[in-house]
Amino acid sequence: MQQQMMSPLVTQITPDARMSAAVHGDRAKCLQRLIRLDMPVPVTVALSFDAVRDAALGNLPDMAALMAPFGPQPLLSVRPSSENADWGGPSAILNVGMNDARFAHMALAMGEAAAARLYLRFVQSYAVHVARLDPDEFHLPDQADATSLGMMLAAYEAETDEPFPQDPAVQLAEVLRSMARAWDGTSARLLRQAKGAPADAGLGLVVQAMALGLGQGECGTGIVQFVDSTTGAPRITGRYVAQNLPQMDKTDAEGALYLTRDPRGASLQDRCPETFAQLLECGALCRQHLREEMQVKFTIDAGKLFILDAVRVQRSSRASVRIAVALAEDGVITRQDAVLRVEPVALSELLHRQVDPNAPRDVLVRGIAASPGAASGRIVLTANEAQASAARGEPCVLVRRETTPEDIRGMHAASAVLTMRGGITSHAAVIGRGLGVPCVVGASDLLIDRKSGRVMAPDGRSFAAGDMITVDGTTGQVLAGAPPMLEASLDGAFQTLLEWADMFRDIGVRANADTPADAQTARNFAAEGIGLCRTEHMFFEGDRLGVMREMIFAESSDDRRAVLDRLLPMQRADFAELFSIMEGRSVCVRLFDPPLHEFLPSDKPGMRDLAEQLALPLPEVTERVAALSEYNPMLGMRGVRLGIAIPEIYDMQAQAIFEAMVAVGAKGIAPAVDIMIPLVSAMREVELMKSRIERVATKVAGPARATLNYRLGVMVETPRAALRAQDIAVHAAFLSFGTNDLTQMTYGLSRDDAGRFMSTYVQQGVYAEDPFHTLDIEGVGELVAMGAERGRRCRPDVVLSICGEHGGSRSAIAFCRDHKFDYVSCSPFRVPGARLMAAQLALTDQIIKP
Ligand code: PEP
Numbered sequence: 127m128q129q130q131m132m133s134p135l136v137t138q139i140t141p142d143a144r145m146s147a148a149v150h151g152d153r154a155k156c157l158q159r160l161i162r163l164d165m166p167v168p169v170t171v172a173l174s175f176d177a178v179r180d181a182a183l184g185n186l187p188d189m190a191a192l193m194a195p196f197g198p199q200p201l202l203s204v205r206p207s208s209e210n211a212d213w214g215g216p217s218a219i220l221n222v223g224m225n226d227a228r229f230a231h232m233a234l235a236m237g238e239a240a241a242a243r244l245y246l247r248f249v250q251s252y253a254v255h256v257a258r259l260d261p262d263e264f265h266l267p268d269q270a271d272a273t274s275l276g277m278m279l280a281a282y283e284a285e286t287d288e289p290f291p292q293d294p295a296v297q298l299a300e301v302l303r304s305m306a307r308a309w310d311g312t313s314a315r316l317l318r319q320a321k322g323a324p325a326d327a328g329l330g331l332v333v334q335a336m337a338l339g340l341g342q343g344e345c346g347t348g349i350v351q352f353v354d355s356t357t358g359a360p361r362i363t364g365r366y367v368a369q370n371l372p373q374m375d376k377t378d379a380e381g382a383l384y385l386t387r388d389p390r391g392a393s394l395q396d397r398c399p400e401t402f403a404q405l406l407e408c409g410a411l412c413r414q415h416l417r418e419e420m421q422v423k424f425t426i427d428a429g430k431l432f433i434l435d436a437v438r439v440q441r442s443s444r445a446s447v448r449i450a451v452a453l454a455e456d457g458v459i460t461r462q463d464a465v466l467r468v469e470p471v472a473l474s475e476l477l478h479r480q481v482d483p484n485a486p487r488d489v490l491v492r493g494i495a496a497s498p499g500a501a502s503g504r505i506v507l508t509a510n511e512a513q514a515s516a517a518r519g520e521p522c523v524l525v526r527r528e529t530t531p532e533d534i535r536g537m538h539a540a541s542a543v544l545t546m547r548g549g550i551t552s553h554a555a556v557i558g559r560g561l562g563v564p565c566v567v568g569a570s571d572l573l574i575d576r577k578s579g580r581v582m583a584p585d586g587r588s589f590a591a592g593d594m595i596t597v598d599g600t601t602g603q604v605l606a607g608a609p610p611m612l613e614a615s616l617d618g619a620f621q622t623l624l625e626w627a628d629m630f631r632d633i634g635v636r637a638n639a640d641t642p643a644d645a646q647t648a649r650n651f652a653a654e655g656i657g658l659c660r661t662e663h664m665f666f667e668g669d670r671l672g673v674m675r676e677m678i679f680a681e682s683s684d685d686r687r688a689v690l691d692r693l694l695p696m697q698r699a700d701f702a703e704l705f706s707i708m709e710g711r712s713v714c715v716r717l718f719d720p721p722l723h724e725f726l727p728s729d730k731p732g733m734r735d736l737a738e739q740l741a742l743p744l745p746e747v748t749e750r751v752a753a754l755s756e757y758n759p760m761l762g763m764r765g766v767r768l769g770i771a772i773p774e775i776y777d778m779q780a781q782a783i784f785e786a787m788v789a790v791g792a793k794g795i796a797p798a799v800d801i802m803i804p805l806v807s808a809m810r811e812v813e814l815m816k817s818r819i820e821r822v823a824t825k826v827a828g829p830a831r832a833t834l835n836y837r838l839g840v841m842v843e844t845p846r847a848a849l850r851a852q853d854i855a856v857h858a859a860f861l862s863f864g865t866n867d868l869t870q871m872t873y874g875l876s877r878d879d880a881g882r883f884m885s886t887y888v889q890q891g892v893y894a895e896d897p898f899h900t901l902d903i904e905g906v907g908e909l910v911a912m913g914a915e916r917g918r919r920c921r922p923d924v925v926l927s928i929c930g931e932h933g934g935s936r937s938a939i940a941f942c943r944d945h946k947f948d949y950v951s952c953s954p955f956r957v958p959g960a961r962l963m964a965a966q967l968a969l970t971d972q973i974i975k976p
């Protein structure tokens with residue numbers, strides 16, 4: 127056999143040659159598949175990764191043997207063939223074998239211009255890529271003829287002191303060597319490593335006989351694909367140019383034909399119906415047997431079709447979903463394959479508007495990409511202005527040093543949020559993700575001058591309130607102006623893919639949802655329930671803030687209860703709405719968590735308003751506010767500590783929950799409620815709360831003659847709660863790990879301030895990643911695993927979950943699966959990605975451990 131005459135490193139691609147992507151690269155393997163499908167592929171020889179490594183060291187294969195399959199006067203192309211086509215490779219070099227004799231011969235057969243173009247193109251590629259000469263000296267001339275060719279050959283000789291090589295074997299050897307070396311270049315290595323290639327990734331090369339598409343009869347070259355790269359819908363696109371003579375000047379429209387019949391002009395379909403049909407058949411064969419949508423490169427030579435190459439169709443995120451689903455629906459791939467083929471990040475792109483990747487970007491500043499998607503709007507500096515802007519129907523970007531719960535309504539109203547401080551779990555980031563509002567936090571190089579109402583970029587540019595900027599929460603960039611956007615698009619394929627994912631995943635996915643709107647989003651994304659409802663957000667709605675402040679200022683328990691009685695119906699209505707929307711799916715309600723000072727004003731005008739509202743002297747208000755302030759509020763009077771010190775708040779919340787359950791139950795919905803106690807660090811805290819809550823339950827259930835289907839559980843977010851989970855689980859039906867606070871307390875790292883130095887820490891390798899972003903499996907994960915194990919030891923059926931921001935990330939989902947958790951809970955917009963990742967992890971496990 128021919129291939130046995132070559133070294134084992136060089137193989138002619140035949141149907142039964144030994145060939146694999148891991149040895150010869152993806153292109154070589156794909157060409158073999160085309161050959162096996164009886165497609166008219168010109169003679170091709172593959173060099174393995176080892177052959178190319180040898181060539182880079184100057185040890186070329188036996189050139190005579192390599193060239194033998196191509197006959198006496200070869201004209202060849204050389205293309206890269208890396209293991210994964212996405213890893214790139216050096217540019218292809220065409221027309222290897224052109225020399226003076228061949229030029230003279232071809233000029234007679236096809237005319238001087240055509241032959242000169244082929245030779246000129248080769249000399250240019252050779253000079254730039256092989257001899258590494260200055261590309262500026264080797265522009266293709268407008269006029270291709272013997273004179274311009276002579277000039278380029280002379281330029282080559284002048285630069286190298288050698289005539290242009292005439293021996294095809296020498297030419298090919300040099301081309302192979304230069305391509306092999308290019309693969310080892312620093313920039314090529316960095317580029318492919320950025321795409322996930324291993325450090326020792328190999329390069330194969332394929333040498334193929336040129337099918338020129340030039341000469342008598344129908345001749346030309348083209349590419350065709352059978353789906354639209356943007357939408358993924360079936361559509362024939364590509365191009366075909368009759369006579370493979372791309373013009374050297376600006377236009378190459380001459381000779382271009384439409385592929386399919388078109389009223390605007392001639393088409394390949396009309397001109398060569400049989401070849402066109404053959405091309406369609408090749409496309410169908412590729413789809414069926416390569417199990418992928420391929421872009422096919424072809425030439426027609428005197429009416430005969432040649433298939434030169436086929437590569438995976440480039441595709442947008444939207445198209446990737448549609449193509450995977452269509453292939454599975456047509457039985458070409460399995461549903462499992464379809465689920466494995468789509469990158470979860472593609473789903474996130476589909477859920478949000480994005481800056482058009484082709485649009486120019488005028489980057490003002492970079493921060494932390496905290497909530498994906500992009501939006502443009504006029505700068506506003508306060509939450510009130512954001513609401514006013516929204517009321518006028520003008521999109522705005524809320525720019526704040528950092529946000530506080532008081533800004534929530536402004537964040538709702540804004541198209542995007544930008545803060546100078548904060549990290550991935552800061553208030554702005556958490557709320558932004560929950561609302562699906564694009565958000566960049568920690569843009570510490572930006573300055574806000576509140577007095578002049580201006581924002582200063584690090585390059586000195588200054589923007590006034592009202593100026594247009596764009597927040598790209600996917601990349602963390604803030605851009606000047608309003609670049610074009612790509613709209614979010616959720617189509618049927620998206621839903622289908624996720625339904626399939628749900629069939630394969632083995633861990634629950636819930637959403638963190640605080641409001642009815644969040645709950646609706648959670649339902650739309652098929653979350654199985656609400657894993658965390660942060661109830662404090664409800665107290666910033668409408669006029670509740672005022673009532674909350676009255677409660678904080680109440681002098682006695684009775685006064686406090688009286689004020690809370692006014693909040694009770696509002697809270698009951700909140701819960702009733704949530705329970706109705708969730709229609710019997712679990713809702714985990716976390717009792718009040720933040721320190722009370724978050725509800726109080728921090729500036730003079732706010733204090734004055736408050737004094738007026740409470741009819742108290744301003745100094746008294748100022749004094750009370752000061753008395754409530756703490757050195758370390760996040761480690762202070764919050765969570766269950768408030769529940770114990772000021773029990774009326776939790777009593778009111780429990781009553782509202784139970785009454786809402788009764789009300790919703792009366793309408794035929796059976797709510798399933800988990801009541802969660804935050805910031806627990808000792809078993810006695812849970813014991814005390816449990817008895818209070820049970821008392822409230824009895825008080826509500828008795829008169830209503832209702833059975834309340836609720837569970838009481840604990841949010842494990844202090845290291846001590848994880849360490850003592852065996853005692854805590856005595857009183858807790860579930861343990862939900864709040865990895866935001868747990869990370870903060872495990873590292874002793876403020877989640878609101880870490881953004882200031884996090885990038886320096888990550889850059890210097892102190893932390894591999896921002897632990898608020900990527901769950902620290904070694905440290906925080908150890909505590910979570912320990913807590914889970916100790917909790918289970920005491921109560922084997924304790925329900926386990928993660929509800930910190932990590933819940934939507936692949937590593938945290940993998941961790942939770944490994945430790946047999948019941949579910950993860952994440953922001954509603956991360957739910958689709960989490961469903962897909964959970965399914966991919968389950969499927970990958972099945973492949974590894976069938
Ligand atoms: C947590 O601490 O992980 C959590 C989910 O709660 P929060 O972010 O509201 O503190």
Ligand code: MG
Pocket residue numbers: 843864866867
């Ligand atoms: Mg917390």
